[in-house]
Amino acid sequence: LYVEHPLGEGQTIPLTREQAHYLFGVMRLNISDAVSLFNGRDGEWRAEVAEAGKRNGSLRVDMRTRRLQMPPDLWLMFAPIKKARTDFIVEKATEMGAARICPVQTDFTNAERIRQDRLQAHAIEAAEQCGGTYVPEVCELQRLDRMLPGWPEDRQLMFCDESLVGAAKTLGKAQGEKWAILIGPEGGFSDAERQRLHSLPFAHAVSLGPRILRADTAAVAAMTVWQQALGD
Ligand code: SAM
Numbered sequence: 001l002y003v004e005h006p007l008g009e010g011q012t013i014p015l016t017r018e019q020a021h022y023l024f025g026v027m028r029l030n031i032s033d034a035v036s037l038f039n040g041r042d043g044e045w046r047a048e049v050a051e052a053g054k055r056n057g058s059l060r061v062d063m064r065t066r067r068l069q070m071p072p073d074l075w076l077m078f079a080p081i082k083k084a085r086t087d088f089i090v091e092k093a094t095e096m097g098a099a100r101i102c103p104v105q106t107d108f109t110n111a112e113r114i115r116q117d118r119l120q121a122h123a124i125e126a127a128e129q130c131g132g133t134y135v136p137e138v139c140e141l142q143r144l145d146r147m148l149p150g151w152p153e154d155r156q157l158m159f160c161d162e163s164l165v166g167a168a169k170t171l172g173k174a175q176g177e178k179w180a181i182l183i184g185p186e187g188g189f190s191d192a193e194r195q196r197l198h199s200l201p202f203a204h205a206v207s208l209g210p211r212i213l214r215a216d217t218a219a220v221a222a223m224t225v226w227q228q229a230l231g232d
Helices: 017-026 083-095 116-129 167-172 191-199 215-230
Strands: 012-014 034-038 044-052 057-066 074-078 100-105 155-160 178-183 203-206
Touching (some): 017 057, 074 083, 074 215, 083 100, 083 116, 100 116, 155 167, 167 203, 167 215, 178 215, 191 203
Parallel strands (some): 074 178, 155 178
Antiparallel strands (some): 012 057, 034 044
16 A cells, blocks of 8 residues: 555554445455555555554554665656546556656647646556556656757667667667656647757667557556666
8 A cells, every 4th residue: 555654663554435435445454454664765665454444544654665666767758648548657657666667748748737746646546556666757748849948968869769779689788877767748749840850969879560559558668678688
């Protein structure tokens, strides 16, 4: 179960109405039953039910069962598409161990806004589901052309596009490097964006195969190649 509170031995964690409903209404837990907790910062802790009500309750934290496992430092940048597909990308990026998920506005991106809080909640749910101890940060929507000037010196950018170079080949030569993956929108990148990206020393155009993948498929494919080449 994900909680916002700091976790430490002997702490009492009050439950929200939704959490109480889930633990006592859906999972049918009772006083003294064990619950596994994480908050994305302090690792995984064992707790037990101290109070159980229909709409509230509390847990008492007992001992740490796992240290925080930071994922490798991968960013996934993608142009948001339809709601369900964007949700899918956030869920899969969390499962694949992205450290940061950045929705970006490109020239052909239709979305003007995203619900960052909703996407962050999806990342929390996905982390709960896959047994992670870390929750990736979902960033606010930013314009790609504003992100590039301040690009961090120690990070490479793999932009997925038509290219003669396969993603695995590019990553295979980059052990020890930090990476960000960039996936374009349904309409792909504009000529101006392509030109700009090709001119940047840290940006590498890569192919994900001969067929045009939907953006959500491309995101999963790119993270899978990265996982095989550089993940742990
Ligand atoms: N009509 C668009 C074009 O010609 O670029 C297709 C865009 S595709 C639906 C959405 C995004 O997925 C692309 O911008 C790219 O980032 C990624 N993508 C899809 N298939 C790919 C492939 N075979 N290789 C590399 N990237 C791909």
